[in-house]
Amino acid sequence: MRTVRDESGDLLLLLAESSDACRVRDPETGEESYRDGDDLELVSGESPLTAAARAVPEPARAVLTATPDERALGLLVDLARRGPHSVRHLLSATDLCESDLLGLLTEFRAAGLVEETDVMGERGYATTDRADEGLALLTGE
Known part of the structure; x- marks a missing residue:
């Protein structure tokens, strides 16, 4: 699991990636979706576990x-x-x-x-x- 940012600047958790698409989860809502890997940017210095904690208000x-x-x-x-x-x-x-x-x-x-x-x-x-x-x-x- 890694932390990524989409084209609108939202932080997401990268769960899986393939040549076709990446499966991501919104850490605040838990909603999972598929995104084009080219639309995602790896966020360095942001632990995926810290991002996952955003599910808690x-x-x-x-x-x-x-x-x-x-x-x-x-x-x-x-x-x-x-x-x-x-x-x-x-x-x-x-x-x-x-x-x-x-x-x-x-x-x-x-x-x-x-x-x-x-x-x-x-x-x-x-x-x-x-x-x-x-x-x-x-x-x-």
Whole structure:
């Protein structure tokens, strides 16, 4: 499997090729079709597996790639459902040490999933629309 681009600039996964045509799949829809090989350009530096991940909506991919384990995912879910929370509350209400908590919050901020906010005069965190949308896609809510 390789990543190719068609004449309109869309990324496709090249599944098979022959002298007559190439079988390709749209990574976002899963739709397969046959195309003339002359109409396809090999995309270097784009992993076919990365392209295949586009079948998952971007906000859900952001949540999946930013959460290394179930505790991290649980933190994000709790912030979305019951937040925003102060850092003090998160330290007392979770089993995360300060270093682990701040490490996860930093990763979530870098991924655009949480933002710093004021919670009753203390530094706290709330989920972003991107996180809320991604979690909704994953939970079916």
